[in-house]
Amino acid sequence: MKTDKIKQECIRIEEDALYSSKGHYNASNFWSKVHYGIGLPMVVLSAWTGLDVFNYESRWAGYLAIIVATLASLQTFIKSDDKSLQHKNSGDEFNGLKNEVRRLREIKTDAIEESQLIKN
Numbered sequence: 001m002k003t004d005k006i007k008q009e010c011i012r013i014e015e016d017a018l019y020s021s022k023g024h025y026n027a028s029n030f031w032s033k034v035h036y037g038i039g040l041p042m043v044v045l046s047a048w049t050g051l052d053v054f055n056y057e058s059r060w061a062g063y064l065a066i067i068v069a070t071l072a073s074l075q076t077f078i079k080s081d082d083k084s085l086q087h088k089n090s091g092d093e094f095n096g097l098k099n100e101v102r103r104l105r106e107i108k109t110d111a112i113e114e115s116q117l118i119k120n
Contacts, residue, residue, distance in 0.1 A: 003109045010105035017098035024091035031084035038080070042071040 049064040 006109055007105050010101045010109075013101045014098050014105070017094045017101065021091040021094035021098065024087045024094060028084045028087035028091060031080045031087060034078070035075070035080040035084060038071055038075045042068055042075065045071070 045064050045068045049061055049068055052058050052061040052064060055061070
């Protein structure tokens, strides 16, 4: 029957969508870790710099300020939070596609087969 070819193609698309969604979710997880890996040290060093400013003989305040500025500019430049969100959204889209194709394969092709049997 013609529906067998449709079902085979649906299975192929489901598998591709599954691997694509997992790849995007993994990329989202990576960029989220990068975001926190840069952001948390930046917050801690900013606080340390703020406290160290009150120590008049400390050169560390200047060095820490340079490090914090570097981390902030790096985070702004690579936009890891945006990349994480974009990959998560793409993963969600592929997951939705996988579910739509599964419904097509399991429900709609059965309805097509039943209507063909009724006609014959």
